[in-house]
Amino acid sequence: MDGVAVVTGASSGIGEAIAQDLLDQGLTVVTLQRRPPRIKHSRILHHAVDLADAVSATAVAQEVAAKYPVRYLVNNAGANRPGSLEQVTIDDMDHVYALNVRAAMILIQTLVPGMRQARFGRIVSISSRAILGKTQRLAYAAGKAGLIGMTRVLCLELAGDGITINAVAPGPVATELFDNGHPIGSAKRQAVIDSIPVKWVGAPKDVARAVSF
Numbered sequence: 001m002d003g004v005a006v007v008t009g010a011s012s013g014i015g016e017a018i019a020q021d022l023l024d025q026g027l028t029v030v031t032l033q034r035r036p037p038r039i040k041h042s043r044i045l046h047h048a049v050d051l052a053d054a055v056s057a058t059a060v061a062q063e064v065a066a067k068y069p070v071r072y073l074v075n076n077a078g079a080n081r082p083g084s085l086e087q088v089t090i091d092d093m094d095h096v097y098a099l100n101v102r103a104a105m106i107l108i109q110t111l112v113p114g115m116r117q118a119r120f121g122r123i124v125s126i127s128s129r130a131i132l133g134k135t136q137r138l139a140y141a142a143g144k145a146g147l148i149g150m151t152r153v154l155c156l157e158l159a160g161d162g163i164t165i166n167a168v169a170p171g172p173v174a175t176e177l178f179d180n181g182h183p184i185g186s187a188k189r190q191a192v193i194d195s196i197p198v199k200w201v202g203a204p205k206d207v208a209r210a211v212s213f
Contacts, residue, residue, distance in 0.1 A: 004028045004068040006107065008051060009077030011035040013175035014126060017204035018074055018211050019044065025212065030064055032107075033077060051077050051103035052095055061110035070111050071118060074211060075104035075125040075147070080140040092139045100143030105150065112163065121163035124211045125151055129171045144169070168210050173202045 005022045009015040010031035019029045020039055028043040036046050049060040064070060079099040081092040104125055115121025128144040130137045151167040158165060172178060172192050178201070182189035193199055 002026050003071045004030060005072035005074065006030045006032060006064060006068075006070050006111065007074045007076060008032045008103065008107070010037050010039075012038065013177060014170070014173060014204045014207045015074075015076040017208040018076060021205070021208040021212050022072070022074075027072065028068075030068060030070070032060060032064070052079065052098040054098070054102060054106070057103045057106045058110070061107050065110050065114060069118070070114060071120055071122065073107060073111055073121075073123045075107065075123070077103060078126065078128075078140075078143070080137070082136040082140070083138065084136055085138060088138045093142070096139040096143040097146065100140075101146040101150065104147060108154065108165075112158065112161075115163050116161045119162040121158070121161070123154075123158075123163065123165040125165070125167045126207070126211075127151075127167045127169040129169050131169065168207060170202060170207050171196065173204060173207060175204055 005027045007015055007019045007029055010019040011033050016037065016039065019031060019037060022029050023041055023043055028045065030045045030047065031037045032047050032049050032051060034048060034050055037044060047060050047064065049056050051057045077099055079096045081096055083092060108123060112121065125147045127147045130141045131145040131148060134141060148167055151165055154165045182192060193201060
């Protein structure tokens with residue numbers, strides 16, 4: 001493949017694996033998040049931005065659309081503020097929605113005109129199996145479910161323009177964040193493994209392969 005892909009939240013974990021996989025396939029990758037990516041490559045370009053801020057997200061989306069012929073977009077950036085019904089706050093809900101749903105909408109809305117003109121575009125949003133229900137994930141599950149709803153609507157709206165949009169909803173993935181909360185060899189990690197039919201936790205590269213497909 002050749003062309004330009006935008007990947008949000010690519011400084012570590014799943015987003016980093018996706019960015020690396022797209023680089024390996026020959027794409028130029030533009031990453032959008034606060035921290036610079038750890039990947040060092042001549043075809044990786046970084047724009048520092050807080051995507052939870054609507055003004056900043058809109059500005060960087062417009063800058064990227066004007067500067068690069070983007071044909072691929074991966075909405076990976078997300079936020080999780082764990083809490084039960086009694087604990088979750090309006091600020092938690094607003095922040096998670098802003099990063100999981102609103103930022104994705106802003107980027108799609110801004111980058112789709114270029115894809116329409118080219119009659120080609122590929123968009124993938126990273127959701128989560130938490131949408132099926134998980135305790136302490138009220139805000140997170142609602143935000144990731146919002147991505148699924150948006151994806152289904154846009155499938156219908158964009159199909160005639162040569163643009164496909166899909167969502168990938170991973171289960172447990174061994175990112176640094178997961179490993180910190182579920183240390184290798186711990187009872188907590190084993191409980192997660194025991195709940196998975198295949199009895200193993202996925203790797204970030206597994207999700208990256210699904211996105212590339």
